[in-house]
Amino acid sequence: MGTTQLESVPEPKYWHLKTVIGEALDTDFAVGEILPNERDLAARFGVARATLRQALEQLELEGRLQRRRGVGTTVAPPRVGVDVSTTQHAWPGAGEDTWHSVDSAAPAAVTRLLDITPDERVHVVRRLRVTEGQPVAAELLYVPADSVPGLAASGAPGGPARARDVLSELQLLALDGQDRSVELGSARADDAKELDRLPGAPVLVVTTRYLSEGRTAAVSVATYRADTCRLTFGDSGDLVMAS
Amino acid sequence: MGTTQLESVPEPKYWHLKTVIGEALDTDFAVGEILPNERDLAARFGVARATLRQALEQLELEGRLQRRRGVGTTVAPPRVGVDVSTTQHAWPGAGEDTWHSVDSAAPAAVTRLLDITPDERVHVVRRLRVTEGQPVAAELLYVPADSVPGLAASGAPGGPARARDVLSELQLLALDGQDRSVELGSARADDAKELDRLPGAPVLVVTTRYLSEGRTAAVSVATYRADTCRLTFGDSGDLVMAS
DNA sequence: GAGTGGTCTAGACCACTGA
DNA sequence: CAGTGGTCTAGACCACTCA
Numbered sequence: 001m002g003t004t005q006l007e008s009v010p011e012p013k014y015w016h017l018k019t020v021i022g023e024a025l026d027t028d029f030a031v032g033e034i035l036p037n038e039r040d041l042a043a044r045f046g047v048a049r050a051t052l053r054q055a056l057e058q059l060e061l062e063g064r065l066q067r068r069r070g071v072g073t074t075v076a077p078p079r080v081g082v083d084v085s086t087t088q089h090a091w092p093g094a095g096e097d098t099w100h101s102v103d104s105a106a107p108a109a110v111t112r113l114l115d116i117t118p119d120e121r122v123h124v125v126r127r128l129r130v131t132e133g134q135p136v137a138a139e140l141l142y143v144p145a146d147s148v149p150g151l152a153a154s155g156a157p158g159g160p161a162r163a164r165d166v167l168s169e170l171q172l173l174a175l176d177g178q179d180r181s182v183e184l185g186s187a188r189a190d191d192a193k194e195l196d197r198l199p200g201a202p203v204l205v206v207t208t209r210y211l212s213e214g215r216t217a218a219v220s221v222a223t224y225r226a227d228t229c230r231l232t233f234g235d236s237g238d239l240v241m242a243s
Numbered sequence: 244m245g246t247t248q249l250e251s252v253p254e255p256k257y258w259h260l261k262t263v264i265g266e267a268l269d270t271d272f273a274v275g276e277i278l279p280n281e282r283d284l285a286a287r288f289g290v291a292r293a294t295l296r297q298a299l300e301q302l303e304l305e306g307r308l309q310r311r312r313g314v315g316t317t318v319a320p321p322r323v324g325v326d327v328s329t330t331q332h333a334w335p336g337a338g339e340d341t342w343h344s345v346d347s348a349a350p351a352a353v354t355r356l357l358d359i360t361p362d363e364r365v366h367v368v369r370r371l372r373v374t375e376g377q378p379v380a381a382e383l384l385y386v387p388a389d390s391v392p393g394l395a396a397s398g399a400p401g402g403p404a405r406a407r408d409v410l411s412e413l414q415l416l417a418l419d420g421q422d423r424s425v426e427l428g429s430a431r432a433d434d435a436k437e438l439d440r441l442p443g444a445p446v447l448v449v450t451t452r453y454l455s456e457g458r459t460a461a462v463s464v465a466t467y468r469a470d471t472c473r474l475t476f477g478d479s480g481d482l483v484m485a486s
Numbered sequence: 487g488a489g490t491g492g493t494c495t496a497g498a499c500c501a502c503t504g505a
Numbered sequence: 506c507a508g509t510g511g512t513c514t515a516g517a518c519c520a521c522t523c524a
Contacts, residue, residue: 010500012512015442037490048514053491058429058443069491070522079426179477182425183322184445184469186301198492199258200301202427202445226427233476234422253519255493280509291495296510312510313503441511 013047017055020045025064025075035065035073061202063227079230080131084206084222091170091210092141092220099127099141101162106142113209113219114144121145125163128194129222136229138191139222143170147217173212180208182231191223202226256290260298263288268307268318278308278316304445306470322473323374327449327465334413334453335384335463342370342384344405349385356452356462357387364388368406371437372465379472381434382465386413390460413461419454425474426450434466445469 035041042052056073059065066076106114106122114122122144129137148169185205192199203223210218224231278284285295299316302308309319349357349365357365365387372380391412428448435442446466453461467474 051513061427061445062429067491069520072490081424181324181473181475183473184304184427184447186305202304204427230424230426232422232424294494310510312501315509
């Protein structure tokens with residue numbers, strides 16, 4: 001046993017860096033403050049820029065930093081709690097005008113959830129969810145034409161007022177229940193743009209299935225910015241897990 | 244206007260790669276199949292290995308791939324749905340023996356949630372949640388000594404049977420309600436080890452606050468593997484969003 | 487135009503797995 | 506042991522923001 005067994009688990013540099021910088025954020029920086037640029041930071045810590053970036057990426061993933069091309073890296077405010085509680089017998093978007101209709105087809109995964117064939121007509125309405133002035137989520141609601149038969153005669157398939165018609169038709173149905181799942185995803189190009197992020201940014205995907213009369217009457221897919229959002233269920237908007 | 248405005252948005256190579264490989268996974272590979280190694284793949288696509296890795300990282304984040312050092316990259320099975328539904332008036336771990344007591348202090352963020360001072364005694368019990376043979380989550384339950392006064396006299400602070408005592412004491416309290424939040428995090432070293440992942444792996448952190456008699460009687464912090472898990476709420480374990 | 491973060495390269499070495 | 510993914514380097518160029 002002449003060899004030393006200590007240090008047998010050499011911590012990766014980027015991991016150590018993340019810890020050091022994370023602690024510095026708590027003590028030496030205020031929310032919104034700009035950090036030194038990546039080249040300076042890398043030089044200061046004596047690592048390559050790529051290594052430094054790996055540490056910053058982690059911190060950004062955890063919502064501790066915010067990086068913007070052409071601007072710099074700033075200390076992020078605590079994540080905002082976004083209420084996604086169930087309200088177990090309400091259709092979405094009742095009376096709100098933040099929704100607008102879009103003219104696109106439902107992806108295969110959604111048609112599967114809706115339990116319909118890919119060629120059935122599906123209304124698609126979209127909204128951008130905004131909290132405290134910041135866009136936090138892009139939500140798409142898929143409603144098979146079968147679910148809202150009263151709408152079949154009307155025109156203007158892609159119009160902006162159309163969304164309200166679809167939603168108000170939904171209200172006429174009896175909502176038997178809903179179920180929901182949350183998983184990690186990466187932002188598609190269009191969602192990323194609306195959320196002011198780069199494509200591939202980490203997002204929390206909330207998929208909700210609305211059940212009526214024994215079948216799936218609608219499906220909602222909401223894409224939340226994972227870096228800035230904390231999804232809350234129940235009556236606790238003040239639940240905070242900072243640091 | 245002599246310059247061509249086409250291709251004004253050059254898609255990053257890694258993004259394009261991700262799309263191409265992702266499609267190939269659907270058509271040319273079966274679940275569990277091993278992909279060519281990274282050096283071969285990079286050469287085949289004519290990119291540097293780092294760029295190829297960036298694409299694979301994205302796919303792994305989305306739960307489409309699984310990479311293991313020393314082994315290779317395999318096609319991941321669809322994410323497993325893990326039920327985290329509220330069961331709005333039940334304490335955790337009733338009668339189960341999967342929990343064991345650990346001898347550690349509550350982090351500052353938890354003491355804040357519990358609304359106690361950092362020096363108050365807190366019982367900590369832990370469990371590893373397993374679904375379909377795979378570890379999917381590490382859960383820590385923090386119970387202030389004040390919440391379970393009947394336990395004060397007993398000994399063996401770090402023992403394994405202690406956990407059951409703490410949990411059964413909890414059952415005696417009236418549970419008024421609970422609230423919950425979900426956010427993205429990165430696995431701490433100890434959690435990562437139990438979840439069979441590297442430190443920093445993306446996880447979904449589910450924080451639950453148990454309310455009794457107007458105060459927070461306990462707090463649970465559950466860390467789910469984000470790559471393999473889909474958190475489900477409600478009665479739909481079969482809700483699937485593959486591909 | 488200067489300065490920022492984002493992408494990409496071509497290489498090196500390390501830690502781990504399994505035959 | 507050979508082969509895998511994980512870490513790290515030192516550079517280059519690009520896209521973007523803002524004064």
